[in-house]
Each structure stands twice: as structure tokens, then as C-alpha cells.
Amino acid sequence: MELPKSLEKVSKILSRLPGLGPRQALRLSFYLLRQDKNYQKDFLESFNNFFTKIKLCQECSFPFETMNDNETLCSICRDKKRDHTLLCVVEKETDLLTIEKTNKYQGLYHILGRLINDVNSENSKTILLKLIKRIKENKPKIKEVILALSPTSEGNLTAYYLEKAIKNLKMDIKITKLARGIPQGGEIEFADSETLINALEGRK
Numbered sequence: 093m094e095l096p097k098s099l100e101k102v103s104k105i106l107s108r109l110p111g112l113g114p115r116q117a118l119r120l121s122f123y124l125l126r127q128d129k130n131y132q133k134d135f136l137e138s139f140n141n142f143f144t145k146i147k148l149c150q151e152c153s154f155p156f157e158t159m160n161d162n163e164t165l166c167s168i169c170r171d172k173k174r175d176h177t178l179l180c181v182v183e184k185e186t187d188l189l190t191i192e193k194t195n196k197y198q199g200l201y202h203i204l205g206r207l208i209n210d211v212n213s214e215n216s217k218t219i220l221l222k223l224i225k226r227i228k229e230n231k232p233k234i235k236e237v238i239l240a241l242s243p244t245s246e247g248n249l250t251a252y253y254l255e256k257a258i259k260n261l262k263m264d265i266k267i268t269k270l271a272r273g274i275p276q277g278g279e280i281e282f283a284d285s286e287t288l289i290n291a292l293e294g295r296k
């Protein structure tokens with residue numbers, strides 16, 4: 093039998109979410125249909141705001157919301173009290189949040205968005221170029237880059253490529269990595285604060 097077109101469309105969109113297959117997506121669509129009107133209205137409004145009001149920081153890529161159309165930086169990058177010569181490179185937004193939660197890091201961040209598995213792919217080149225451009229143009233000059241990538245094989249490979257590219261700049265920038273403590277193969281996002289503070293303070 094044929095499903096209503098709009099239902100099929102929603103189901104198809106949901107199935108693109110990570111971890112959701114077509115069958116679960118369809119089940120979710122039926123679930124949403126059964127919810128009361130208030131929930132549906134709220135759902136629609138939230139997603140509308142989410143997709144239209146949030147901007148990504150021009151420097152670090154972290155999402156932020158502002159009434160000022162000309163604002164291009166998130167609150168961290170705008171914060172004059174933070175150390176703008178210290179740059180912590182992370183894979184994703186949730187890694188940034190985990191590090192922020194320690195209250196021990198006062199520098200800036202750079203979110204890669206994804207790890208580099210093939211240095212020759214267009215995606216990887218874009219990621220690398222964006223970071224290098226930022227390091228070159230940052231004022232004040234960046235003194236230290238902390239590669240805070242999860243100690244997985246992809247994370248290590250990414251750190252290797254980033255280190256090589258930053259060294260090639262010959263800008264006399266210290267490159268450090270988090271100290272051991274985060275279990276091999278473990279993810280920064282799930283590290284507890286104490287482990288992360290030790291890893292940050294013992295970085296080398």
C-alpha cells in the first residue's frame with residue numbers, strides 16, 4: 093500500500109540521521125503523527141528556530157545565536173578575557189563542551205568537524221586549510237596549539253597531519269598533545285573532568 097507523500101518525505105529525512113535506519117525512521121514518523129497538537133507546534137517552531145537562528149562561528153565553528161546580524165563570532169571567540177594566543181583543536185562540539193566543563197581552560201578552540209582519514213580527500217584538505225588559515229591570520233599571534241584529539245587511530249592520524257602542516261608554517265608555534273590518561277581508543281567527549289584536567293595540565 094502507498095503511504096501519504098508527506099509521511100514518506102519525513103521518514104526519508106529522519107532516516108538520514110546517524111543511527112536511524114528506514115524502519116526506525118518510519119516508526120518515528122508515526123510516533124510524531126500521534127503526538128498532540130501542542131507538541132507538534134513546539135516541535136516545528138523549535139526546528140525552525142534551530143535551522144534559521146543559529147549561526148556557526150566564523151573562527152571556531154561553534155554554534156551561537158544572536159540578534160545582531162553582523163556578529164560573526166561565538167561568545168568564546170569574542171571573550172577578551174580569554175587567552176587568544178592559545179588554541180585548542182578538537183574534533184567536535186561536544187569535545188569543546190567537555191573541556192569547557194573543567195573550567196580550567198582559558199584559551200580558544202578550533203572545531204575540525206571531523207577527523208582526517210585520507211589526507212588527499214577534498215574534505216580533509218578543506219579542514220586542514222581552514223585551520224592553517226586561522227593560525228596564520230590570528231591576532232594576536234598564536235603561541236601554542238593543543239591537539240586535543242581522541243587517542244583513536246583516526247585521532248592520532250589527524251594529529252600527525254595537523255602537526256606536520258603547522259610545523260611547515262615555520263611560525264615558531266609550540267604544538268602540544270593531551271597527556272596520557274584518556275584511555276587508548278577512548279573519546280574526549282566521555283572523559284571525566286579530573287582525567288581531562290590532568291591531561292590538559294600535563295600536556296606536552
Ligand SMILES: [Zn+2]
Pocket residue numbers: 149150151152153154165166167168169170
Ligand atoms: Zn568561536
